[in-house]
Amino acid sequence: MAHLKTVSATTKTWSELSAEVVAVGIFSGGKLTPLAKDIDEAVGGQLRSAIERGDITGHAGETKLFYGKNHRLMAVGLGEKRKLDLERVRRASGTVARTAIRNKLATVLMEDFAQDKKGAAQAQAEGVILGSYQFLDYKTMNKDDQFLLKKVTVRSWDRAGLKKGALIANAVCFARDLGNHPGNVTTPTKLAQEARKIGRRGRMSVWVFDRAKFTKMGMGALAGVAAGTDEPPKFIVMEYWGTKKSEAPKVLVGKGLTFDSGGISIKPASKMDEMKFDMCGSAVVLGTMHAIADLRPAINVVGIVPSTENLSGAKAYKPGDILKAYNNKTIEVLNTDAEGRLILADALAYASKHYKPEYILDFATLTGAVIVALGHVATGIMGTDEKLIKRVKASSRATAEKVWELPLWDDYCHQVRSKIADVKNIGAPMQAGSIAGGAFLKEFVKDGIPWCHFDIAGTAWADTETTSQGKVKEKPYTPSGATGNVIRLVLDLIGS
Ligand code: BES
Ligand code: MN
Ligand code: ZN
Numbered sequence: 169m170a171h172l173k174t175v176s177a178t179t180k181t182w183s184e185l186s187a188e189v190v191a192v193g194i195f196s197g198g199k200l201t202p203l204a205k206d207i208d209e210a211v212g213g214q215l216r217s218a219i220e221r222g223d224i225t226g227h228a229g230e231t232k233l234f235y236g237k238n239h240r241l242m243a244v245g246l247g248e249k250r251k252l253d254l255e256r257v258r259r260a261s262g263t264v265a266r267t268a269i270r271n272k273l274a275t276v277l278m279e280d281f282a283q284d285k286k287g288a289a290q291a292q293a294e295g296v297i298l299g300s301y302q303f304l305d306y307k308t309m310n311k312d313d314q315f316l317l318k319k320v321t322v323r324s325w326d327r328a329g330l331k332k333g334a335l336i337a338n339a340v341c342f343a344r345d346l347g348n349h350p351g352n353v354t355t356p357t358k359l360a361q362e363a364r365k366i367g368r369r370g371r372m373s374v375w376v377f378d379r380a381k382f383t384k385m386g387m388g389a390l391a392g393v394a395a396g397t398d399e400p401p402k403f404i405v406m407e408y409w410g411t412k413k414s415e416a417p418k419v420l421v422g423k424g425l426t427f428d429s430g431g432i433s434i435k436p437a438s439k440m441d442e443m444k445f446d447m448c449g450s451a452v453v454l455g456t457m458h459a460i461a462d463l464r465p466a467i468n469v470v471g472i473v474p475s476t477e478n479l480s481g482a483k484a485y486k487p488g489d490i491l492k493a494y495n496n497k498t499i500e501v502l503n504t505d506a507e508g509r510l511i512l513a514d515a516l517a518y519a520s521k522h523y524k525p526e527y528i529l530d531f532a533t534l535t536g537a538v539i540v541a542l543g544h545v546a547t548g549i550m551g552t553d554e555k556l557i558k559r560v561k562a563s564s565r566a567t568a569e570k571v572w573e574l575p576l577w578d579d580y581c582h583q584v585r586s587k588i589a590d591v592k593n594i595g596a597p598m599q600a601g602s603i604a605g606g607a608f609l610k611e612f613v614k615d616g617i618p619w620c621h622f623d624i625a626g627t628a629w630a631d632t633e634t635t636s637q638g639k640v641k642e643k644p645y646t647p648s649g650a651t652g653n654v655i656r657l658v659l660d661l662i663g664s
Contacts, residue, residue, distance in 0.1 A: 170314070171341045172265070172300040175293040175330045176321040178277075182207060187277035187321065189233070189240040191264045194219070195249040196226040203279050203323070204243075211236030215243055228256060229644065231267045242267060246281060254291040255568035257281045261295025262645025265317055269300065274318040280326075289326035293333025294340075294656070296320050298645040301341050303348040335462040336659060340652035343448075343455030347629065347650025351427035351444045356402040356475035359424050359450055363404045363473065366454065370408060370461025377403040387474075387514040388492040389499060393507045394476035396431055396484025401476035403515070408460055408469045416526035417468035418662050419519045420457075423508045423532035424450030424475030431478045431504030432486050445650060446508070448628035449531035450475060455655040456662075465664040472519055474511040478504070490589050494518055495612055498589040506593040508534045509605055513612040520614035527556050527618040529661075530609065531654065532625075537601030539626040546570035547627045547654055550606035553618030560620055563661040569654050571622070574603050581607045627653040 182190050182203060192204040198219035200208065208215040214234040218224045224232055230245030244260050244267075246252055260281055268276050278296075282288035300317045307314055322330060346354050346362065360376045367374035382403040383391040394401035404424075407417075425446035429435060435443070450473040457471045485491070489501045491510065495517035499510065512530055519528050538548040549571045551557045557573060564571040580603045586592035591611050595604025606621045613619045629650050632642055642648055 170302045170304045170316055172297050172317050172320060173338060174334050175296055176319065177324050177327045177330050178321050179323065179325060182277055182323070185277055185321065187275045188273040189242050189268060189276055191242040191244055191276055191278045193246040193260060193279055193281045194224060194226040194243050195246050195252075198224065198226050201279060207239065207241050210239045211241050215241060218243075228259065229263060231263055233271060240273070252282050252285075254282075254285070254287050257288050257291040258295035258568070259644040261292045262299025265296045265299035265320070266644065269302070269315055269317055272315050274316070276317070276320045278320060278322045280322055280324040287329065289322070289324050289329030290333035290336075292322055292324075293330045294337045295645045297334055297337035298340060301344060301647055303345070303649055305349070332463070336459050336656060339455045339459035339462070340655050342458050343451035343652040343655055344650040346451040346454065347445050347448050347652075351477065354444070354447060355399055355426055356424060357400055359426070359447065359454065359473060359475050360402045360404050362454055363406055363457070363471075366457050366461050367406055370457065370464070372406050372408045372457070372461070375405045382514070385494070386492070387494050387518070389494070389510040390474050390476065390514045392485040392489065392491040392501065393431070393478055393510050396481040397477040397479040398481065399426070399477050404473040404475065406457055406471040408457065410464060411466045411468055413468070415468055416524055417470045419470045419472065419523055419525040419528045420453045420658065421472045421512060421515045421519060421528060421530040422449035422451070422453035423447070423512055423534065424473045425508055425511065426475060426477055428478045428505070428507065429480060431507060432480050432484055433504040434480060435505060442629070445629045446533050447475065448533050448624060448650060451650065451652065452531040452624070452655055452658065455652055456658050459655070459659055460664060463664050465662070467662055467664070469662060470519070470523055470525070472515045474515045476511060478507045493612060495520070497591060497611060500586040500589040500592040502592050502594045508532050509593055509608045512609055516609060516612040520612070520617060525617055527553070527620070528613060529620050529622065529658065531622045533628050534605045534623045535602045535625055538623040541574070541602060542572055542626055544626045544630065546572040548572060548574050548602050548623040549620055550574050550576045550603065551618070551620035552576065552610065552613070553620070556618040556620050559661060560657070563657045566660050567656040569657040571657070574606065576603065576606050576610065580604065581610065584608045584611070622654060624654060627651065
């Protein structure tokens with residue numbers, strides 16, 4: 169856990185404040201804001217001269233440092249002024265945080281990049297904190313190299329916006345930590361402990377069912393997947409009642425597969441380490457509940473996390489086995505590596521039976537096929553309710569967390585029917601793999617409940633990105649590793 173926790177607001181002028189660097193935005197064309205003009209004078213007009221010589225053009229993502237006798241100035245490109253949206257603000261703010269860390273500058277004073285724009289202060293705080301994130305927990309040597317950003321102050325009147333952005337970004341960083349810790353640390357037990365902590369902080373009720381309990385309750389699919397590991401599996405339920413109980417809750421379900429070896433249908437060795445990230449769906453749920461515990465919105469939300477490892481111990485489930493899920497449907501297991509949909513089957517059936525949800529959303533690193541289809545750019549979404557999908561797309565636009573809808577036509581749904589059981593856990597070989605995952609999950613959501621499935625396999629963790637110039641670099645506010653993607657989207661959607 170290494171990131172900035174808060175962003176301060178000030179309305180004083182920059183010369184009344186002391187910070188190791190003052191960050192100002194430059195639009196393309198090189199026009200200076202009043203603050204930029206002022207501080208440029210203190211560094212001897214270097215900024216204006218850099219613009220005149222074409223060394224700074226103001227294109228988005230550009231940064232340069234200038235030095236005066238008593239001051240440092242960081243210029244940050246914001247791109248075209250009329251195109252400055254909240255995502256640009258978030259990215260520029262992330263760039264400031266990362267540039268400060270790279271140059272070992274611990275205190276930063278920033279200009280408000282998009283004065284008067286609604287939501288700009290929130291976006292700025294989100295960008296700074298998300299950009300300041302580093303995962304350093306296991307670096308025991310060279311502590312000097314591990315430089316942390318200490319304080320960022322924004323010249324802004326919108327204290328509330330900055331505070332909200334900071335709380336949300338902290339929740340995303342919490343989810344990133346859960347994902348980045350290895351499988352021997354982020355265990356199902358650990359997820360349950362974190363759920364309980366959030367529950368205490370947010371006045372939520374939390375239940376944790378262990379192997380004996382959920383098996384007895386009839387969760388045969390989760391029990392099947394968990395049979396191959398000695399690491400105790402958990403089924404976690406969190407309830408947040410922020411308004412009258414008569415109001416239908418929004419139910420969030422997340423795949424908490426803390427390590428996926430593939431089981432008996434074992435995965436190849438290369439990159440198998442990445443399967444520690446197979447619990448990122450559960451991190452979306454816990455991250456969202458983390459933010460809810462701070463924001464206390466007047467809504468009702470239920471979070472459900474089925475969690476286990478998928479290993480190949482002596483008692484492991486096998487290809488050909490038939491499991492019975494919580495809604496009594498039978499499942500023929502044709503590949504033990506399609507385990508995410510099995511543990512979600514019980515969770516979706518549980519949500520359908522015990523609540524009357526306004527809607528159910530599920531989050532899962534479900535298929536490699538979604539990476540083939542959409543790369544690491546967009547989350548694949550599927551659902552049964554047009555209105556809900558429309559709202560998801562609107563929240564996606566508002567938060568710049570990209571989603572793309574895949575069709576769930578009956579033609580695909582037929583592909584998960586089994587010859588000898590009700591359904592099978594794979595679709596047609598080599599075809600529409602992500603949709604087959606969605607079609608399978610649909611069998612466990614009660615008819616009539618609006619539902620949307622998020623396949624986050626491509627967006628839950630980041631490597632480096634290749635820019636149009638072919639350069640490889642990290643995104644401005646998303647360092648490599650677990651991203652915490654779609655938490656901001658979900659918070660927007662549920663109306664937090
Ligand atoms: N966790 C994986 C999906 C995955 C693969 C996520 C690669 C990110 C990167 C999931 O449990 C899985 O193994 N899915 C199989 C399904 C198949 C056997 C039908 C897959 O995608 O190959
Ligand atoms: Mn798998
Ligand atoms: Zn998996």
